[in-house]
Structures are given as structure tokens and as C-alpha cells.
Amino acid sequence: MAKASLVRYRCGECGSVSLSWSGKCPSCGSWGTLYEEREEKEKKTSFKPLAPAALDEVTFPERFPSGLSELDRVLGGGWVAGSVVLIGGEPGIGKSTLLLQVCSFLGEKGTDVLYISGEESAAQVALRAKRLEARGGNLRLLCHDDIDEALSVAADARFVVVDSVQALRSADVGGWPGTISQVRAVTQRCIDFAKEKNVPVVLVGHITKEGQIAGPKLMEHMVDVVLLFSGERTSSYRVLRGVKNRYGSTDEVGLFEMSERGLSPVVDPSSLYWSGVESSVSGVAMGVVLEGSRPLVAEIQCLACPTPFPYPKRTARGIETSRVQLLLAVLERRCGCFSRTHDVYVNVVGGLQVRDPAVDLPLALALVSALKDVPLRPDLCMVGEVGLAGEVRPAPRTHLRIREASRLGFCRALVSSAERDMSRVEGVEIIAVKSLREAMGVVMR
Ligand SMILES: Nc1ncnc2c1ncn2[C@@H]1O[C@H](COP(=O)(O)OP(=O)(O)OP(=O)(O)O)[C@@H](O)[C@H]1O
Ligand SMILES: [Mg+2]
Ligand SMILES: [Zn+2]
Incomplete structure (x- = not known):
């Protein structure tokens, strides 16, 4: 038929x-x-009878470490057998570097690893490996662009990397590599392989200008874990963030530093975003923001400069400009602090992108300090969200944040008076305020 x-x-x-x-x-x-x-529409004639399993009897998948603590943190405790992980990132950010390091770590420990590259020649990969001082061990390299053929030699591999989904093709469907149908087919082949052999498969994905993983959104639904690797062009720091994780939280971030010898985990992340200079410059405030479950001290810098133009500029790096505008409006209406005659520039040190609303309080006070040209005490850190009424609201996990600030030598913390039970933090004087106006009164003395 x-x-x-x-x-x-x-x-x-x-x-x-x-x-x-x-x-x-x-x-x-x-x-x-x-x-x-x-x-x-060819109906399968022979199929296995279905056998539902009792939940209590289902065995948990095996997990194993990646060799990079920051990567394990984002994965939720290491690679999971049979899972498919997609790592996306801009060109040159270090995706291949990261995975080659992982492969080398596993290969050296005796795990059979297959690194499939559809983008680079064996010589290119070997050159990178040499620079990273990566040892081979049981790591095998295959430079090929047909996924079906490539996976056919992966029979006894216990860890497979496919670099990248956009560069490989499946003979089953037509079209050039990188087209939606091809990307989908390649992803599906990898998923089938991972589930059948119970082996983790890591896919590298390119990213579009808008910051999305190129190819179908469906691909993100198909895989188990989606991670995004990002960083500023000018900085050597890289951030790995979970977008989706069927085996762990997506709140965690991994921080790496890129050098000639590859990526290394950042040991003391707070030191990244905090210059630590005891300065008496106005417009600088210290916040403690959460990245996942990890508190980081973030230095917020503001500059206010008089302008003769009727529409003053508001420019922000590392914080949404709308957040800055909103706080300027709150300062004007609730605290009588005007900024209409000034251009305002905001910057978060170290290229950190702050999304945590607890940055409101340090940002607002950095703005005030810049507008009034009064420096803030350098040993003061601040945590709190600011509402439209000018009230200072508590932030999640304030204790954790203050403890981190204390570790770095801060001895005063400005928090919301609605924060409960602030007595436990040692070595740090807690200053509780109800409103932004009150906070201004405290720091501008
Ligand atoms: N000799 C070197 N010294 C320091 N850093 C280097 C050196 N060579 C390469 N790098 C870093 O490695 C990056 C390239 O890493 P990698 O090839 O892993 O990126 P990628 O994300 O796989 O890129 P692509 O999308 O093009 O495959 C460079 O952008 C640079 O930051
Ligand atoms: Mg690459
Ligand atoms: Zn649609």
C-alpha cells in the first residue's frame, strides 16, 4: 500500500x-x-503493550557533575541522564569553550564523550582544546553535519554535545540546515537519542538579534533545559541563566570569567559589581540585589548634570530607564526633589543587569545624592522597593542580603520598617525607614 x-x-x-x-x-x-x-500515515502494526508504573517505584535519573561548579548550580546539581539541554548565546560568547571544558573534564574521568561539531573542523576544535589545556581522555571528536550519521557512531557515548543545532541537518526532511523544519528535526533526533540511550545530550543554539534562540520556539518546548549564556562584549564576565529547567530552578545564575585559558567560575561574585573604593563622590549608592538565590552587592552610580534644554535626558545602563523615570517622578511628587533641569545618567558597575525591585531604594538615594551633590556614607548598603506613594517596602530575603553586605564590610543597612525580625544580623546596624522621604532625612544628614 x-x-x-x-x-x-x-x-x-x-x-x-x-x-x-x-x-x-x-x-x-x-x-x-x-x-x-x-x-x-503508515500505521505501526507492532507495539509494546503499555505498562503504567507505580509512582513510588519509578527510579530517579542519575546526575553527574559537569566539572564547573557554576554550571552545576544553574543545571540544578549537574547533568541528568537522558536529558536534553539547549545552551543559547550570541556568537563568540563562549558556548563551544564551555562545552569543550565540560567534555574534557568528563573525558578525562573516563566517561565516553562525543563532541559533534557541524561548524568547525577538527583542527579548529583541537586548537581551542590546546589553548584551554584540555585533556582528551575518552573524548572523541566528530566534525560532521548529518545528525543521523553522527549519532549512529555515538552508540556507546555517555555524554553527547551537538555544536550547533543550526549547523546540523537531518536527511529525513528537506531544506538547508538552520531552517525551522531542519532545526526541529535535528532537535527531535537528539531527544530520541537521549531518551533511548539514557544519555545527556547538549545542544548549542544560536541567538537572534532580539536575544531569542534562533529557530522555532517549539524547540524550547521540546527540550528539558534551556540555558542562556550572555555577557557584555567589553567585559570578560559571562552569565549563564536558566530559562527553563525540568530538573531545577530557573532562578539560579552561573558567573564565569573568560580568559585565554577558558572559563573559570567566579569565586566572589559580589566583588564583580562593587568597586570597593571608599569614595566620597556624590551619586553613588550600594544596593544588595538577588540573582537567583545569591545576593550580590551592586554599586549604583548616578550623574546629574544641568541642561538648558526643556527635555532633559535620562539614560540608564544595567537598570530599565522606565524605573529611573518612575523614581524621579516619585522623588519630585513625594519628596520635593526636582530633577527637571538636569540630565540624569545611571550606571550599574560591572555590567550587571538588575531586575530585582529591591534596587529601588539605593537607586532613588543615588539619584538624590547626585541631584543634591551630597555623597552618601560608603559603609551603608540599602535594600527595599519603593512604591508610588513614596513608601519603602520590604524585599525578599533581606537577611541573606544583609549578611552578604556584612561579609564585605558594610556596617549599616537601610531597610524598610515593615521588614520583620531584623535583629539577627550581627555587626550591622539596621536603620529602618517607612518612606523615601524619611530615608532621605537619614542619609542626607
Ligand atoms: N586567545 C584567546 N584569549 C582570550 N580569549 C579568547 C582567545 N581566543 C578566544 N577567546 C574567547 O573565546 C571566545 C570564543 O569562544 P567560543 O568559540 O567558545 O564561542 P562560541 O559561543 O562557541 O561562538 P560561535 O557562536 O561562533 O560558535 C572569544 O569571543 C573570546 O572571548
Ligand atoms: Mg562555537
Ligand atoms: Zn504562530
Whole structure:
């Protein structure tokens, strides 16, 4: 009997299916994301009888360390057997470096590792390995761009890296590597392999200009873990962040430093974002922000400069500009601190991107300090969210933050008076305030 094949079109963004092709997805409105999907209507005749398992009897998957503590932290405790992990990042950020280091660590310990590269020649990878002083051991290298053929030689590998999904192709579907249908097919092949052999497979993914992993959003749904590797071009620091993790929290971040010898975990992350200079410059305030479960001291710098123009500038790096504008409005309406005649520039030291709302209080006071040109005490750290009414609200895990600040030598902490039970932190004088106005009164003395 001839195979009856049904052609349909699936959107790579939202996964909706339509029977005719169009340039724009009828469901989510994305352009150019529909790709052809052929469903082979050949019914399987032999299948195993289904056997539901008792929950209590299901065995847990095996976990093993990656050799890099910061990576383990983001993974939730190491690689999980049978899982598929996607690591995305901009060109040159260090994806191949990271994975080569992991492969070398595992290979040296005797694990059979296969590194499949569709982008680079064996000589290129070997050159990098030499620079990283990576030892081979049981690490094998395969430079090939057909995923099916590549996985066919991976039979006894216990750890597989595919660099990258966009560079490999599957003969089952047409099109160039990197197209939506190809990326999806390659991902599916890797998932099948991982589940069948109970081996972790790590996929490298490219990233689009908008910061999304190139290819179908569906790919992110298909895999177990999605990690994003990022960093500033000008800085040697790299941040690894979980976007999705079926085996752990996505709150954790991993911090690395890139050098000629590869990536090394950052031992004392707080020192990254805090220059530690005892300065008497106005416009500088210290906050303690949470990155995942880890507190970091963040130095917020503001500069206010008089301008003759009616529309003053507000520029911010490391914090959303809208946050700065909002706090300037709160300062004006609730505290009588005007900024309309000044350009305002804000910067977070070290290239940290702060999303934690607890940065409001240090940011607001750095703004005040800059506008009034009065320096703040350098031994004071601040934690708190600021509301539209000018009230200072408590932040999660303030204790943890203050303890970190204390470790770095801060001896005063400005927090919300609604913060409960602040008595336990030793060596740090806690100053509790209700409102931003009150906080200004305390620090501007
Ligand atoms: N000799 C060197 N000294 C210091 N750093 C280097 C050196 N060579 C390369 N690097 C760093 O390694 C980075 C490239 O790393 P890698 O090839 O792992 O990136 P990638 O994310 O895999 O890139 P791509 O997307 O192009 O595959 C460079 O951007 C640079 O930061
Ligand atoms: Mg690479
Ligand atoms: Zn869609």
C-alpha cells in the first residue's frame, strides 16, 4: 500500500497547525514561521503493550557533575541522564569553550564523550582544546553535519554535545540546515537519542538579534533545559541563566570569567559589581540585589548634570530607564526633589543587569545624592522597593542580603520598617525607614 502522506503547516513560534501555507501565522501573527510538516500515515502494526508504573517505584535519573561548579548550580546539581539541554548565546560568547571544558573534564574521568561539531573542523576544535589545556581522555571528536550519521557512531557515548543545532541537518526532511523544519528535526533526533540511550545530550543554539534562540520556539518546548549564556562584549564576565529547567530552578545564575585559558567560575561574585573604593563622590549608592538565590552587592552610580534644554535626558545602563523615570517622578511628587533641569545618567558597575525591585531604594538615594551633590556614607548598603506613594517596602530575603553586605564590610543597612525580625544580623546596624522621604532625612544628614 502506498503511504498516504498528509501535508500540513506548523508555526514554529506557537505550534498551531494550518492546512494551507501563508506568510503570516493565522494564530499568533508571526511572519515567515510556517513550515511544511509531512505526516506519514503508515500505521505501526507492532507495539509494546503499555505498562503504567507505580509512582513510588519509578527510579530517579542519575546526575553527574559537569566539572564547573557554576554550571552545576544553574543545571540544578549537574547533568541528568537522558536529558536534553539547549545552551543559547550570541556568537563568540563562549558556548563551544564551555562545552569543550565540560567534555574534557568528563573525558578525562573516563566517561565516553562525543563532541559533534557541524561548524568547525577538527583542527579548529583541537586548537581551542590546546589553548584551554584540555585533556582528551575518552573524548572523541566528530566534525560532521548529518545528525543521523553522527549519532549512529555515538552508540556507546555517555555524554553527547551537538555544536550547533543550526549547523546540523537531518536527511529525513528537506531544506538547508538552520531552517525551522531542519532545526526541529535535528532537535527531535537528539531527544530520541537521549531518551533511548539514557544519555545527556547538549545542544548549542544560536541567538537572534532580539536575544531569542534562533529557530522555532517549539524547540524550547521540546527540550528539558534551556540555558542562556550572555555577557557584555567589553567585559570578560559571562552569565549563564536558566530559562527553563525540568530538573531545577530557573532562578539560579552561573558567573564565569573568560580568559585565554577558558572559563573559570567566579569565586566572589559580589566583588564583580562593587568597586570597593571608599569614595566620597556624590551619586553613588550600594544596593544588595538577588540573582537567583545569591545576593550580590551592586554599586549604583548616578550623574546629574544641568541642561538648558526643556527635555532633559535620562539614560540608564544595567537598570530599565522606565524605573529611573518612575523614581524621579516619585522623588519630585513625594519628596520635593526636582530633577527637571538636569540630565540624569545611571550606571550599574560591572555590567550587571538588575531586575530585582529591591534596587529601588539605593537607586532613588543615588539619584538624590547626585541631584543634591551630597555623597552618601560608603559603609551603608540599602535594600527595599519603593512604591508610588513614596513608601519603602520590604524585599525578599533581606537577611541573606544583609549578611552578604556584612561579609564585605558594610556596617549599616537601610531597610524598610515593615521588614520583620531584623535583629539577627550581627555587626550591622539596621536603620529602618517607612518612606523615601524619611530615608532621605537619614542619609542626607
Ligand atoms: N586567545 C584567546 N584569549 C582570550 N580569549 C579568547 C582567545 N581566543 C578566544 N577567546 C574567547 O573565546 C571566545 C570564543 O569562544 P567560543 O568559540 O567558545 O564561542 P562560541 O559561543 O562557541 O561562538 P560561535 O557562536 O561562533 O560558535 C572569544 O569571543 C573570546 O572571548
Ligand atoms: Mg562555537
Ligand atoms: Zn504562530
